[in-house]
Amino acid sequence: MKVAQITLPEKSEATKQILDSVLREVCVDVRQSILLQALAANLDELIAAAEEMRQQHQKLIASEQRVAHERHRYQELFELTPNGYVVTDLEGNIQEINQNAAQLFNASQNVLINMPLTEVIKDTHLQGFLDLLDKARHHKKKLEIETIIQPLKKASFGAYLRVTGSYNLFGELIGLRWIINDLTMIKNREAERIYRSTKAHKEQLELENSKLILSELNKAAQIKDNLLSSISHELRSPLCSIKLGLTTIKECFPISAESECLLDVLNQECSREIRLIENILRLKIKEERPVEKQMHLLGIIQLAEWLPHIIQPYYEKARNKNIELITTIEEGLHQFVGDTIVLKNLLIELFNNACKYTPENGLITVHVQKGANSSLTRPTQSIIITNNAPKIPTNQLWRIFEAFYRIPTNDPYVHNGLGIGLSLALKYTQDLGATLRVHSSAQATTFTIEIPEHNVSVSPIENTKEDFEFVSGVILSS
Numbered sequence: 242m243k244v245a246q247i248t249l250p251e252k253s254e255a256t257k258q259i260l261d262s263v264l265r266e267v268c269v270d271v272r273q274s275i276l277l278q279a280l281a282a283n284l285d286e287l288i289a290a291a292e293e294m295r296q297q298h299q300k301l302i303a304s305e306q307r308v309a310h311e312r313h314r315y316q317e318l319f320e321l322t323p324n325g326y327v328v329t330d331l332e333g334n335i336q337e338i339n340q341n342a343a344q345l346f347n348a349s350q351n352v353l354i355n356m357p358l359t360e361v362i363k364d365t366h367l368q369g370f371l372d373l374l375d376k377a378r379h380h381k382k383k384l385e386i387e388t389i390i391q392p393l394k395k396a397s398f399g400a401y402l403r404v405t406g407s408y409n410l411f412g413e414l415i416g417l418r419w420i421i422n423d424l425t426m427i428k429n430r431e432a433e434r435i436y437r438s439t440k441a442h443k444e445q446l447e448l449e450n451s452k453l454i455l456s457e458l459n460k461a462a463q464i465k466d467n468l469l470s471s472i473s474h475e476l477r478s479p480l481c482s483i484k485l486g487l488t489t490i491k492e493c494f495p496i497s498a499e500s501e502c503l504l505d506v507l508n509q510e511c512s513r514e515i516r517l518i519e520n521i522l523r524l525k526i527k528e529e530r531p532v533e534k535q536m537h538l539l540g541i542i543q544l545a546e547w548l549p550h551i552i553q554p555y556y557e558k559a560r561n562k563n564i565e566l567i568t569t570i571e572e573g574l575h576q577f578v579g580d581t582i583v584l585k586n587l588l589i590e591l592f593n594n595a596c597k598y599t600p601e602n603g604l605i606t607v608h609v610q611k612g613a614n615s616s617l618t619r620p621t622q623s624i625i626i627t628n629n630a631p632k633i634p635t636n637q638l639w640r641i642f643e644a645f646y647r648i649p650t651n652d653p654y655v656h657n658g659l660g661i662g663l664s665l666a667l668k669y670t671q672d673l674g675a676t677l678r679v680h681s682s683a684q685a686t687t688f689t690i691e692i693p694e695h696n697v698s699v700s701p702i703e704n705t706k707e708d709f710e711f712v713s714g715v716i717l718s719s
Contacts (some may be wrong), residue, residue: 264639325421327408331414333358342421345400347392358419363389363397370402377404377417387424399424480518480682483512543576543582544609544622552607553587555592563602571610574622577694578666584692587669590662591626591688598686600631612691621675621691633681642667 327344329335343350346361362370366388373386383405390400401424403572407416487508491501552568559566595605605628612621633641633648640646644664670677675693678689 267286302375324421325419327358327419327421329358329417329419331378331416333417336416345390345392345421345423347395348512361390363391365389373402373404374417377406378414381406383536390421401427445603480515481512484508484515487511488590539578540581541576542581544574544624544669545570547581548588548607548609548624551588552592555596558596559599559605562596562599564596564599564605565603566607568607569609571608574609574611575620575694577622577692583669584673587666587673587690588624590666590669591690594666594688595626595628595630599628603629620694622694624690624692625687626689627685627687629685632683633686638679638681 277522325345326339328337335353338350338353370388377384385403387401389397391397401422403420405418406414407418409415487504491504556566599605608625610623612623639650642663645660647660674693676691680687
């Protein structure tokens with residue numbers, strides 16, 4: 242509604258000015274003067290009333306704008322509500338309908354206006370809807386019902402209806418408001434919620450089971466480690482006593498050549514078992530004491546002079562299997578500072594491994610050279626150990642450094658041991674800050690150690706942890 246503009250105050254003001262002019266210019270009697278003054282006073286009241294009307298008119302315009310804004314806001318909320326929303330009169334004829342409800346009924350909003358809501362209710366459920374409609378006219382509480390909606394030119398579907406009354410300012414029922422939900426969508430959402438809840442619960446159970454299994458595995462590993470440690474300590478003492486007794490018998494008592502041969506075999510087996518036990522103990526120590534906690538005295542190493550003393554015992558071991566052992570050392574190698582104990586243990590493990598897996602009449606080569614294509618940041622020296630052992634399967638190559646792992650294709654009766662030698666070799670490599678490269682083919686298996694050269698000008702005793710901060714690890718290839 243648009244209010245007409247008021248011009249009365251301007252006209253009244255002009256009339257008053259004319260009357261004042263008349264009073265000044267025309268000589269009239271006292272009676273006329275009084276009448277004119279009364280007329281002027283009435284005009285003043287008329288002007289004040291006109292001003293008040295103008296102000297009321299402005300307020301009315303502002304109120305009209307607020308009502309239009311609120312109606313627009315209501316219409317937006319009406320359209321954006323996620324459910325189907327319908328407003329009907331008391332007879333159930335549609336007065337307003339939002340877009341979601343129109344989509345459920347498969348028709349445009351304009352077509353559905355003034356259509357009876359009963360037109361979209363399936364015949365078999367029509368009576369129940371009519372009963373609900375009748376109750377809604379006489380009850381102020383919300384009412385609900387499940388029914389079947391029959392859209393225009395579309396398959397029917399289950400729906401959930403909620404209805405409540407619409408009242409004017411005097412509390413009189415003037416219409417009904419309906420909320421319509423597609424039961425299929427509700428059931429789908431509920432099924433999805435249950436699925437997600439079940440999935441989350443299942444994942445939580447799996448996580449808890451994994452934690453429990455991991456805890457049990459850790460306990461089992463701890464028990465295994467404690468058992469190995471205890472057994473190793475318990476076995477080492479009697480084996481040393483047996484070895485000492487065998488040596489004493491051989492040196493102090495006259496025995497035949499056959500008996501001496503048997504004693505040598507027993508002595509070798511005792512030595513082998515003692516080495517095995519010592520390896521288990523070393524592995525245990527390595528796991529319990531990281532490299533930064535293991536203090537070693539460093540020394541100056543010249544591989545050309547130092548390595549032959551380490552490899553000397555293995556010439557005899559190789560000859561016993563008719564294996565040819567060839568050692569070559571490149572000239573001009575620099576001396577460097579390193580942990581001689583760790584390096585010696587590393588080489589012993591790799592030499593033992595080469596002798597164990599090289600077949601009779603085989604070949605083992607040990608070559609020492611300056612490092613080439615090193616991934617380390619300082620100059621290196623390489624020790625390359627190659628033997629013509631059977632190829633290590635590609636899918637097993639990365640596992641040979643796992644403690645107690647044995648390649649399934651190897652005969653445990655031919656290649657004895659517990660599978661801890663290469664695990665120790667890897668830990669020694671890490672202690673040195675070196676890298677260990679492994680390559681296996683049908684012809685041979687090669688282990689390459691790249692050792693960083695430390696500055697020999699630094700006193701061995703003064704070397705600290707920083708001297709070993711290099712890249713360390715294993716590089717595999719086949």
